Amino acid sequence: ATAYGAAVNYLTLGQECLTEKSWDRSYDLTLNLFTEAAEAAYINGDFEYSLRLINTVLQQAQEVLDKVKVYEVKIQVHSAYNQLPASIETGLEILQQLDIPLLKSPPPNLMIEKLENLPTSTDARQQAAMRILMLLLPAAFITNPSFLLPMGFTLVNLCINNGNSPLAAFAYVFYAMLLCGPLSDIELGYQFGKLSLRIQDKFNAISLKCKVENLFYTFVMAWKEPMKRTLKPLRETVQVGIEIGDIECVCYTVLNYSSNIFLSGQSLEQVNAQQAQCSDLIHKLKQEFHLYYALIWQQLVLNLMGKTSEADELFHEEKLLSFLHQTNNLSSLFCFYFAKSLQSYLFKDYATALENALQATQYEQAMTGMLSIPAHKFYESLAYLARYPNVSTTKTQYLTKVADNQHQMEIWANHAPLNFQHKYDLVEAEKARVLGQNWEAAELYEKAIAGAKENEYLHEEALAYELAAEFYLGRGMKQFAQTYLKEAHYRYQQWGALAKVRDLETRYPQFLAPKTASAIPTTYATLSGTRMASSSTKGGSDWFDFNSLMKAAQTLSGEIVLGQLLEKMMHIVIENAGAETGFLLLPQHDNWFIEAQGHTDSDEINVLQSLSIDNQPIAETIIHYVERSQEHVVLNHATQEGQFTRDPHILKQRPKSVLCAPLINQGKLSGLLYLENNLTTGAFTPDRLEVLKVLSSQLAISIENALLYRTLEQKVEERTAQLAGRTEQLAQANQEITAANQQITALNEQLESENIRMSAELDISRHLQQMLLPKDEELEAINGLDIAGFMEPADEVGGDYYDVLYQDGRVLIGIGDVTGHGLESGALAIMVQSSIRTLLASYQELDSVKFLSALNQMIYHNVIRMNAEKSLTLALLSYQDGQLLLTGQHEEMIVVRKGEVELIDTIDLGFQIGLEPDISDFVAQTKVSLNPGDVVVLYTDGITEAINTEKEEYRIERLCEVVKHNWQQTAQEIREAVIDNVRQFIGQQKIYDDITLLVIKQKY
CATH class of the missing domain: 1.25.40 (Serine Threonine Protein Phosphatase 5, Tetratricopeptide repeat)
Incomplete structure (x- = not known):
């Protein structure tokens, strides 16, 4: 603003140096001084002075092209004065002088490739007309949308007739907006949008960058890509x-x-x-x-x-409405009524919601191509369906209107399901509800919830939970309703809609205790019962005991011997899921085999039988369905409902309740649980299913770890047998060749110390450790942070650990170092990983101090059970919105801000994990604020204590210097610089400890 103010002053001084005859004697100089001063005055906010200069130019200009620039400024001044109709009149006036009529139909045979390869335009009138049309877009959009199509047709036609120029980028993105909006060709619109960006890059059109990219990211991109x-x-x-x-x-x-x-x-x-x-x-x-x-x-x-x-x-609402009508601000009128409709719907004033939705519909044309339109149709449909039971003569009209909206929503969902499919599904669920199609409604609510959650539409996930709760409450299923209300309540809190949270607490005090003292989400018990009788003779269940779940998860995470794990697993599942019989199936060579089975009549669990599922008392069609779909199957009355009533096992044995659950870890199907209850129908309630879902991730992780451990044992046994055979051969050779005795002894020692330990323990343990590392795609999905990690196990296997978890908007970063070396250290690192993931899934609100204390209890008991003298240093970082909360005792954390290094000591933030049963008195936390560009480096002592051939340590000072020198690079580049420097320092020296590094950078 200061620069433009100075420009106005200088240009005014220039005008004062002119004479009365300057327009005749120095026309070009005078024209430029007045034109530039008019533009500078507008940008500086002095609109009256700008208009005076504009009028002078229009009176004195000799050629129509000399007037174009001040016409452009005049259009913008009218817009700033809220005189949008005047902006349009001004634009049409100069277009007429340029002899550029507006087309009423699109140019024929538009082909992207041909448009991209048009020659470069040199036509001054074309350029002038395109600039005028570009400036008219906002005014036409807001007050007279009927001009938009003729303007878009004309812009593209000017390019076809005269060639491309920097302004062609705007022409094509304008047309892309129309294709995604009123012309309803999203695919072609997206292609035109991409074309506009390429044309912009080709001409390096910096002056148009704001206009082109605003249109692309607002009106084009989200019809194909995630809105966020x-x-x-x-x-x-x-x-x-x-x-x-x-x-x-x-x-x-x-x-x-x-x-x-x-x-x-x-x-x-x-x-x-x-x-x-x-x-x-x-x-x-x-x-x-x-x-x-x-x-x-x-x-x-x-x-x-x-x-x-x-x-x-x-x-003031009434004054604002009056002003918007007076200025014909159609887009703001739409937003006003849409906002009223949305708010009224959320707070159950459905009549007002529908009334305002209908008002907003009148101004839809002013929002063409904008993402507010799908949101409006979404809430309008929901309002129609909410009012449906209360009307008599207009039911058909209501359903017709909903069908029209859904037809359009389905088109949008086909192009961008991640933005629109869950909206479509939730409206379909509500429609099924009002039409009495209860089974379809229940399935559609679940689908809408899952879609909103997967694509991070938190507010619509909360709404879907709320509407599902009302559906179940209307059917008298109070326990179901309470479950879903709690989920809605929590997600509205996460969203920050505390007025809505209070509204739920007021409407349903019997289900929800007030928790609105703070905007911070609070932890609450969610699903399942504390104890579940296997015969399921009780109608319903008590709320789940959190400690029971933790004990179950602790039991599973601490067991890595496969047979013992399967036995404990089946006891836990049968007890907590309400099953009478249970089978655990694991895959082998593309087939499924029963590896564990149990029954409530016996405490004995049969394990590791590897029985083929052929001719076993299970429904094979259900097994294969769950294998393909990786979805739960729950049959409340197996012989009378669902698509498996003709399965041979169900026809013969006639089980009453059946449940089959996939066990999935990192997207991989690790196993299947098949449960039956032949005593009662509906045995596997949603509460019990939720318990199983909570435990299933831990089940899958534990099975994977146990299988890997079994593989390790088998390889060790194989190598031991090989060694025994080789030793026997060497002994015989020793009797025959006395002279070779010394060589045989050396070979025997090498085989014993290197072959068994190095080949078996190292290879398998390295594989175990690599499985713990987060995937690149997981790190890239985290908003706000650029993260790069590195872990290289030593020649002797160690127990370093790091992980980055991103769940429901929360980021948890951990790094640790287990004492000692060998298989036990690697196993303990695996336990830490699985325990942290289990705890994170169970804590709705992340309290780092409580979290670390709970983790220590789990690890301590596992270490005792292993009879191992092991512990670890562990630091946990919780991140949200530029704030890091650091807790736990580990190496000093390095923070680099604009090239300045800061070391944060963690000695007083925790205690060694696994040494004591309770470390809560030692655990503290500290907050670190991150600004864009700040770098955080976490590491293990394998780096700082690395030794070179001269027996010198690498030390933290050297690490800080490397990070300081490279802090402006990306996280990956910083990581590579550090690792390269460490390797150069070590040289040919053997590595005796794991090297682990984690670089975190706040994005700009």
Whole structure:
């Protein structure tokens, strides 16, 4: 702003040096001084002075092309004054002077390849007309959408007739917006959008970058890609617009960002902070017209957060409505009524919700191609269905309207299911509910919940849980309803909608205890019962005892001998799932074999029989279905419901209740549980199923670890047998060749110390350790952090561990070092990994101190059971929104800020894990704030205590120097620099300890 103010002053001084006859004698100089001053005055916010200069130029200009630039400024000044119809009139006036008519139909035979290879345009009138049409987009979009199609057709036609130019990038992205919106060809629209970015790069069109990328990321990208991916590029586009002085486009980009960040389900605390910044920026840029649009979204967020006193300060509703109607601000009118509809629906005022939805529909055309339209149709359909039971004469019309909306939603879902499929499924669930199709409704609710969760639409996941709860409550299934209400309650808390949380607590006090003292999500008991009789003679179950679940998980995580693990596993499953009989199946050579089976009539569990499933008392069709689908099958009355009633086993044995569950670890199917109860129908209740789901991940991990351990034992036995045979041969040779005795002894020692230990223990343990490492795709999915890890086991196997977990928006980072070397150390590292993952799945709110104390208890008991003198140092970092919470005792943590190194000592933050049963008194935490570009380095002593051929240690000082020198690089590049330096230092020296490094960088 200071620069443009100075520019106005200098240009004004230049004008004062002119004479009355300068327009005749120095036409070009005078024209440029007045034109540049008009533009600088507009950008500086002095609109009246800008208009005076514009009028002077229009009176004195000799050629129509000389007027174009001030016409462009005049269009923007009218927009800043909220005079959008005047902006359109101004644009049409200069287009007429340029002799450019607006087309009423699209150019024929549009082919992307031909358009991309058009020659470069040199036509000045074409360029002028395209700039005018580009500037008319906002005004037409907001107040007169009927102009949009003719404008888009004309822009593309100008390119076809005259060739490409930097402005062609805008023409193609404009047309892409129309294709994704009113022309309903999303696939072609996405191709046109990509074409626009390539044309922009080809011409290096920096001055158009804000306009082109705003349209692409707002109107094109999310019809094919996740909506949340639009947020970062839109923020970057705002900065680009500020740098090039495209003030009007900056405001529109800011508005689009403020709506997208809400609609994508981000935390309302984050949304509110970002929207407040957006409003402040618009205010500073003196763009009053855009401010009202932003304030509508901001007030909706504040209302949902329960901050009504703050929301009331933003605007007066009746005055705002009057002003929007007076200025014909159609897009803000749509947002106003949509926000009212959404809010009314969430708080159960369905009549008001539908009334406002119908009002918003009148202004849909002003939001063409925007992501607010699917959200509006979603809530409008839900409002119709909520009102459906209360109307008599309009039921058919309601269903017809819902069907129309769903037809469009299905089209969107076909192109971007990750944004729209769960919306479609939830409306279908509600429709099935009102039509009495209860079974279909239940399945659709589950599908909607799963889709919203998978694609991180937290607010719509919460809504799906709430509507499912109301469905079950309406059917008298109170326990089901309570389960789903608790899930909805927790997710609304996570979202930050405390007003909605209080609303649920008020409506359902019998199910929900008030927990709204803080916006921080709180931990609560979710599903399942504390004790489940195998005969399932009780109707219902008590709420699950968290300690019981932890003990079960601890038992499983601490057992790595396969036979013993399977025996304990079957006891736990049969006891807690309500089964009468149970089978565990494991895969071998593309077939399934029964490896464990048990019955409530006997305490004995038969294990490791490797029985083929052929001619066994199980339903094979169910086994193969679960194998293919990797989904649970639960039959409450196996002979009368579901698609397996014709299975030979079910026909012959007629079991009453059947459950088959997949055991999955890291996307891999590790085994199957097959359970039956022949005493009662409906034995496998949702509560019991949830217990099984909670335990299934631990079951899969434990089976995988035990199988690997068994493989290790077998290889050790094989090598031992080989050694025994070789030793016998050597002994015979020793009798025959006395002279070779010394060589035989040396070979025997080498085989004993190296062959068995190194080949068997090293190979298998390395494989075990590598399985613990997070995958690259898991690290790349974490928002806000750039993470790179490295772990290389030593020649003698050690027990280093690191992991990065990302679940429900929470990031937990761990790094540890087990004392000693050998198989026991590697096994303990595996236990730490599985225990942390089990605990994380069970803690809805991550309290690092409690978490570390609980982990220590699990590891301590496992170490005692192993009869091993082992412990480990372990640091845990919990990350969210630029804040790290560090707890646990480990090596000093390195933090680099703008090249300055800071060391954070962890000696007072914890205690060795596994030494004492209770370390809660020793555990503390410290907070570290990260700014963009800050680097955090975690490591084990395998790096700092690495020794070179001169017996010198690498030391932390050298590590800090390498990180400091490379802190501006990516996390991966920093990791590579450190590892290369360590290897260069070590040289040919043997490595005696694991080398582990984790680099974390706050993204810009």
